[in-house]
Amino acid sequence: MCLLKCSLFIVILLNSAFHSLLVNSVQCSGNATSIVLAQRWAKTECKDPNVKGNPACNSKQWTLHGLWPDNVKVIDAVPLSEDFFNKSEDYENIMRTEWTFLGKADQNNYINKTKEFWNHEWMKHGYCARDFIGSVDPKTYFQRALELYRGKNLLRILKDGNVKADDNATYRKHKIIDAVLDIEHFRPIVNCRKVGNRYYLSEIHLCFNQNLQPVDCITRGGDVCPDKADITYPLT
Numbered sequence: 039m040c041l042l043k044c045s046l047f048i049v050i051l052l053n054s055a056f057h058s059l060l061v062n063s064v065q066c067s068g069n070a071t072s073i074v075l076a077q078r079w080a081k082t083e084c085k086d087p088n089v090k091g092n093p094a095c096n097s098k099q100w101t102l103h104g105l106w107p108d109n110v111k112v113i114d115a116v117p118l119s120e121d122f123f124n125k126s127e128d129y130e131n132i133m134r135t136e137w138t139f140l141g142k143a144d145q146n147n148y149i150n151k152t153k154e155f156w157n158h159e160w161m162k163h164g165y166c167a168r169d170f171i172g173s174v175d176p177k178t179y180f181q182r183a184l185e186l187y188r189g190k191n192l193l194r195i196l197k198d199g200n201v202k203a204d205d206n207a208t209y210r211k212h213k214i215i216d217a218v219l220d221i222e223h224f225r226p227i228v229n230c231r232k233v234g235n236r237y238y239l240s241e242i243h244l245c246f247n248q249n250l251q252p253v254d255c256i257t258r259g260g261d262v263c264p265d266k267a268d269i270t271y272p273l274t
Contacts, residue, residue: 063114064174066166070107072245072253073170074227075186078103081203081272082231082238083140093145094138100192102137103241104159105183107166108256115161122176123153136184156180170248182250190244195221201271208268214239225254230263237267 077100084095094101123129130149133139139152164179171182196202199217201209211228218226222244229241245255263269 064116064165065113066107066110066168067113068110070110070166070169072108072247072255073167073250074106074108074255075183075190075244075246076103076106076241077101077187077190077192077244078140078241079203079239079271080138080140081274082240085231085233085238085272088142089140092140092143093134093148094140094143097135097138098193099135100242101135101140102183102187104163105167105179105186106163107170108245110163110166112162112164112166115165118153118157118160118176126177126180132184136187137180170246170250186244186246186250190222192242196271203271203273205270205273208270209239211263211265211267211269214242214263214269214271218242218244222252224252227255227257228263230267230269237263237269239263239269239271 079100080095080097084090084092089095133149133152133156137152137156139148139155141151141155143151160176160179164176165174167179167182168174171178173179196214196217198221201214201217214228215226218224224245226245227241227243228239229243230237231240232238243255245253247253
């Protein structure tokens, strides 16, 4: 009996030591001065024919894309384990309603595809969010991201700023930026997707400092909407 208990203890100890070794090997290149909360609009993403069968296309709210330390790259990140998901409360509902996957997926493989997407977000951004969230624990990363997301309801913010989803209306980029500025008093980044000859509102990025207080975002490229483009914020 002692031999069995001692063997189990050694296995647990070795697993813990191996995990610590993996975590300690992770590195961050670059120095982030802000962290970006990226939200996206499913009705735009789902104009891609490859995405249309995705159940997340039915969303009528802005959903979370990720929480990204600005200008930082994670090196040798440790993937999420299945145990992480098993211990995460209500993760499937969150995947379907708040932190969605907006790539090629169907009803049968959506959860597995979203697990892969969450793992991608963790491996690319999560560990190096430590200076902002005070932890290298994946659970803390996902919790903080969701807390920030739930505190910034873009559907309401834009509506209060007179920017509403409408297939027949268009807006200039400055109007969308001003809608956020007027309500929240900090400058976002507004991204578009071009489909045919039309520009569609696809993402809005909100930025936070190391105390997780909102700050003006600094544009660093990406699919930023042209200043003079007529932008559709699609309802369907």
